[in-house]
Amino acid sequence: MAPNKMTIPYPKFSDLPLDPSHPPHTAWGLWGMDDELGTLNHLTPERTVVAAKEIKTGLRFGINWALEQMDYTGGFRETIKHEIFEIGKSMNDDRITFNTQTSSQWDGLRHWGFDDGKFYNGYTQKEILENKTPRLGIQAWAKQGIVGRGVLIDFVAFAQRNGIKYDPLDWYAVPLKIATQIARECNFEFQAGDIILLRTGFTTAFENASLEKKKEVMSKSPFQYPGFESTFEVLAWLWDMKIAAVAGDCPGFEAWPPSEHAMHQILLAGFGMPIGEMFALDELAKECEKQQRWTFFMTSEPLNVKGGVATPPNALAIM
Secondary structure (H helix, E strand, O other): OOOOOOOOOOOOHHHOOOOOOOOOOOOOEOOEOOOOOHHHHHOOHHHHHHHHOOOOOOOEEEOEOOOOOOOOOOOOOOOOEEEEEEEEOOEEEEEEEOOOOOOOEEEOOOOOOOOOOEOHHHOEHHHHHHOOOOOOOOHHHHOOOEEEEEEEEEHHHHHHHHOOOOOOOOOEEEOHHHHHHHHHHOOOOOOOOOEEEEEOOHHHHHHHOOHHHHHHHHHOOOOOEEEEOOOHHHHHHHHHOOOOEEEEOOOOOEOEOOOOOOOHHHHHHHHOOOEEEOEOOHHHHHHHHHHOOOEEEEEEOOOOOOOOOEEOOOEEEEO
16 A cells, blocks of 8 residues: 555644544544555655665664563463474474564554544444454555654663663653754754654563562553653644654553653544554664664564554664
C-alpha cells in the first residue's frame, strides 16, 4: 500500500479535528476515510531515498528486545511459550505462543480507541471484535514496512552527563524541552517523516532486575515507567513536525501514569501514529556515541497478519 495523497493541505494541530463531529484532535479523513496508514503516509518514496543516505558505515543493529525478556507480568499478560518438537529423524519444528504486547512491538491502530469505542477514521470496537474485515490491521503496514530516518533521543546518556537521578523502573517524564535540547547537543534537527526512538533504560533495568524487583514493579497500581511527558504541547509538536512514528525502550512512549493527558488514544486513534514500545536501544546508543551521530536508516517489517492488533517490529538501525 503506497502512501496516500492528502485530501486537503496539511493542517496544524490547532486546526484538528477536521470535522467538528469527530473526536477532538483527530485527523480523520486527511488521507481519506479508508486510509489505514495514518502518519506512515509521511514515509514517502522520496523520503526513503533521502533516509538511505544516512548509511555511512554499514553497521547494523537489531533493536528488538528478546521475546522472552518480559518474563514476569504479574498475570496481566501471558509470557512467551516456546516448544520444540520432533517431526522425524533429526528433524524439528517449533511453536511459539506469545502476546504481542510483552516484548518489542508496534501498537497498531486496533490497539487503543477513544472511550466511545471509535478508532482511527471512525472504525469501531464492535467491528474489531466481530473481525469480519481486517481494516486497520497491521497487515496494512506490512505491505510497505516502516522505513525511514530514525533519530535517537538518548535520555540515559543525557541524564548521566548532567547528574540527573531517576529510576528507569519508576515514573519519570522526559520534558519536550529536554528532548529538543538533546537533539541540539547531538547536532541534528527533526525532519518530516522521522521515526523517533527514546532511550530511558527501562528494558535493560528490567532485564537485570531480580524476580522480587520485577514483582514490585509490576504490582504497582497503576503500573509506572518512564517516557515522554504527555501534554498537548507534545502532541502538537509531533503532529506539526510530521513525525511518522514514535517508539522507546519503555512499555509506552509516554511516561505512565500520564503527566497531564494520555497520548495513546490521540496518537493511535486520532493521528493514526504507530507507537513502538520496549525496543532494545543500548548497542545502537553506544555506536551513536562512538560515531557522534544520532540519526540512521531504520527498517521495520511488521507481521503480515490480517486484522493484527500489534506486531513485533523486526527492526534494524543501519548506521
